[in-house]
Amino acid sequence: MGYKNKRTGYSDELLASRSIIRRDNFALIPQDGLVNNRIPGFENCELSVLGSPKLGASFVDYVVTMLPEGKNTRGFGEEGVQTFVYVIEGKVKVNDGETDYTLETGGYVYLPAGKKMYLENINDGQNSELFLYKKRYEAIEGYEAHNVVGNVNDLEKIDYEGMTDVALSDLLPTDLGFDMNIHILSFKPGASHGYIETHVQEHGALLLSGKGVYVLDNEWIPVEKGDYIFMGAYVPQATYAVGRDEPLSYIYSKDCNRDPKI
Template sequence: MSYPSDLLSSRAIIRPGKFALIPPQGLVDNVIPGFENCEISILASPKLGASFVDYKVTMHEGGKNTRGFGEEGVETFVYVIEGKIKAHTDDEAFTLTESGYLYCPPGKKMYLENMQSEDARLALYKQKYEPLDGYGEPWVVSGHANEIKGEIYQDMENVRLKDLLPTDVVFDMNFHILTFDPAGSHPFIETHVQEHGAFLLSGEGMYNLDNEWIPVKKDDYIWFGPYVLQACYGVGREPFSYVYSKDCNRDAKL
């Protein structure tokens, strides 16, 4: 850190209960017990209005989580934005490189460790699991998004969607990757009950958030609250892509 070289300013937009755009500049590190030699920032949380918690994690050389991430009644997910890590539960281990991910069901902790001298950058997530009587329980899922074929989205060949978790109803959430070629867009402005937390992986876009058109780009984070109007155009010279969470497969509660 040093003295500022210009006027203090930020692209961040925080609308509690509605949406948030959080660029990487200005993030403050949090001390989370169990994370060693890591920089970790809490992005979305119930204090913002979210029903889940999203973290941005940079694991330096030797960085790891020693206590385990997760707890009874809470499901967790990690996505590797950059680098190579070891991710394991008490009885399974996975090597995850860029685009690798691991989902752990409630009550099963995940342990994370950087496997290289360079930094590893992670998107980390947790939320309370909502059981569904009579349908069983979710299970550990791991994979690499780069090995999943993108499906044409809403009959538009310049927009592709990947599902990272099974569509089985025992899962009350999913993670997706949506990719827009330059000039690709949503087919309409969406309004829905689901929340999202999105880590922008590449490119640039113009995003409509609560009927405001806002420029966004790689390494930004967006939280979308329930019923917030949302849609985007991909702009620039490379595909605009992001990985995001979505709650699903449950009825609304009274």
């Protein structure tokens, strides 16, 4: 049912999908049905575009499988656009035009607008799995963004709004030089948000582990590892984690630190 899960060819089952698309509102996109998009610059890579302006997002999200010798020597990003990469699994080299960064599972790099991101799979002949993000930068006088390199395993895990079974990791600084942030939110089985959130920020979220039930615009929807969720501005949203042992966790973007334009 798609290249991502290696289920192609004839199906013995009726065609069906869990996908839900409400453009400019919210979307659920499971791995089943993802196709391989050919993007200039990506060589020996299987790549799917997830969130994009065609869906209603102000950013673009991708999930990328870098095959052995996979790379992008053309550069990811463009003038005025900031970029981010997170290594779901594997080992990659990231270059900003001057400096090499080696990332392993859980590693990430943010590059500010004006720098292109060059990628290379260095995982000893094995695939590497990436989450990629780009967004046009909204500058404000007196502040600017800068390179950020880290690994989520080295970050402090914060009790989300005082709940000890929900952990939040902030991958980027919170200062005004950044008009967005990337977080990882993790719920132990049985945990949930404390309330249904409704806010101006939009999110693109890729589920890294676990299972749950997510409410999006008052529709309760089962979700699981590998699913992608787009949440537009003001969409009511919250989740319950279900399952036995594995937490429900996801990496997600958030626009922030800017006054809405009129």
